Amino acid sequence: MAKLVLVAGVPHPPRLVYEMAQSPGKMKGEGLMKQVREQVEKAAPDVIFEVDSDHFVNFFYNLLPSFCIGMAEEAQGPQETWCPMPRYVIKGHVPMAKALFQYGVHDKFDLSAAHELRPDHSLMVPLHFLNPGMELPVIPIYTNGFASPLPLATRCFSLGRMLRRFIDAWDGDERVAIIASGCFAMDVGGPLRGWTDNQWVDTISKQLVKGQYQSLARHATEDRINHAGNNSGELLNWITVTGAVGKTKPLFLENDEGSGYAVWKFE
Amino acid sequence: MSVYQVNKLLYMTDNDPAFRKRMKEEPEAALSDFRLTAEERDALTTGSVGKLYQMGVHTFLLNHLSRYELFGVNRDNYLDKIREGMDYDPRFEEGKMPMQYFIKQEQ
Numbered sequence: 001m002a003k004l005v006l007v008a009g010v011p012h013p014p015r016l017v018y019e020m021a022q023s024p025g026k027m028k029g030e031g032l033m034k035q036v037r038e039q040v041e042k043a044a045p046d047v048i049f050e051v052d053s054d055h056f057v058n059f060f061y062n063l064l065p066s067f068c069i070g071m072a073e074e075a076q077g078p079q080e081t082w083c084p085m086p087r088y089v090i091k092g093h094v095p096m097a098k099a100l101f102q103y104g105v106h107d108k109f110d111l112s113a114a115h116e117l118r119p120d121h122s123l124m125v126p127l128h129f130l131n132p133g134m135e136l137p138v139i140p141i142y143t144n145g146f147a148s149p150l151p152l153a154t155r156c157f158s159l160g161r162m163l164r165r166f167i168d169a170w171d172g173d174e175r176v177a178i179i180a181s182g183c184f185a186m187d188v189g190g191p192l193r194g195w196t197d198n199q200w201v202d203t204i205s206k207q208l209v210k211g212q213y214q215s216l217a218r219h220a221t222e223d224r225i226n227h228a229g230n231n232s233g234e235l236l237n238w239i240t241v242t243g244a245v246g247k248t249k250p251l252f253l254e255n256d257e258g259s260g261y262a263v264w265k266f267e
Numbered sequence: 268m269s270v271y272q273v274n275k276l277l278y279m280t281d282n283d284p285a286f287r288k289r290m291k292e293e294p295e296a297a298l299s300d301f302r303l304t305a306e307e308r309d310a311l312t313t314g315s316v317g318k319l320y321q322m323g324v325h326t327f328l329l330n331h332l333s334r335y336e337l338f339g340v341n342r343d344n345y346l347d348k349i350r351e352g353m354d355y356d357p358r359f360e361e362g363k364m365p366m367q368y369f370i371k372q373e374q
Contacts, residue, residue, distance in 0.1 A: 056328060
């Protein structure tokens with residue numbers, strides 16, 4: 001039986017990679033990312049599920065699933081030429097990804113699957129920090145965080161619960177980590193660029209710390225998410241992973257620039 | 268409305284290096300590959316980000332106009348441009364988040 005050993009949530013600002021390389025030790029996010037990384041190292045996972053929303057690099061309106069499992073044997077990213085960070089090859093875990101696809105469909109989740117991937121910065125920035133050398137296989141789980149209509153947050157929560165059931169039932173001895181990639185509230189490229197909806201960040205953070213995950217999922221409507229800025233649908237990735245944590249409360253949750261850094265541990 | 272076509276050409280600008288080159292070197296000809304309304308074409312070629320936003324072009328894709336400096340749009344004027352035609356919102360004044368970094372040159 002596989003074992004869930006860690007769940008984490010982190011944002012994916014490319015500028016963090018860039019600024020840490022230019023002048024280390026200056027950004028709060030650097031320390032927080034290191035804090036998360038230490039916990040990942042201690043938990044020593046064998047495989048990472050990363051819940052992420054593609055930013056119109058892997059998917060576009062021509063074909064845009066609400067939920068999609070990444071099944072590629074390997075993939076290169078980030079694909080965006082503007083993104084100031086190193087390029088990597090990540091490897092997948094095809095048997096486990098295929099089994100999750102089948103398990104999910106039989107559990108009434110009409111999932112999609114992608115055998116080729118073009119990872120963007122949102123998938124790669126967390127891995128740059130949390131999967132050094134890209135040694136661990138990664139199974140991306142994409143949620144549609146940006147192209148309306150978004151999947152319901154309550155449905156994302158259920159997806160996370162299904163993921164947990166799958167991991168607990170998986171006939172292998174892998175130690176599993178789940179990572180949510182994304183911010184709580186942010187606007188990039190929209191008319192509110194630069195503004196942070198601190199009220200929403202506080203609401204999210206308090207509910208996460210108290211373990212009120214279902215309540216958070218009920219509050220996170222598309223209207224509320226949109227009010228917080230065009231990037232704020234990434235919260236759905238956090239809500240998805242809270243579906244997998246059960247009643248466990250986070251070991252820590254810290255905020256920075258409209259985002260959260262959090263870790264849940266299970267042993 | 269064919270706003271899909273506007274989204275598509277912006278998506279291709281970011282993801283297809285050959286098309287991006289055409290958008291930089293011969294933008295008018297590059298646009299002719301797409302079924303655009305006169306209004307959409309005009310809004311693009313005049314860099315009217317606000318109009319495109321009102322038409323429903325996705326903001327992530329719209330941002331590529333500033334990222335790749337097309338039709339007179341750049342990082343410095345993008346925010347003013349997208350707000351053209353919008354009612355004043357006090358949140359406009361509250362921006363404290365730093366901007367993203369872009370690598371301008373092709374790799």
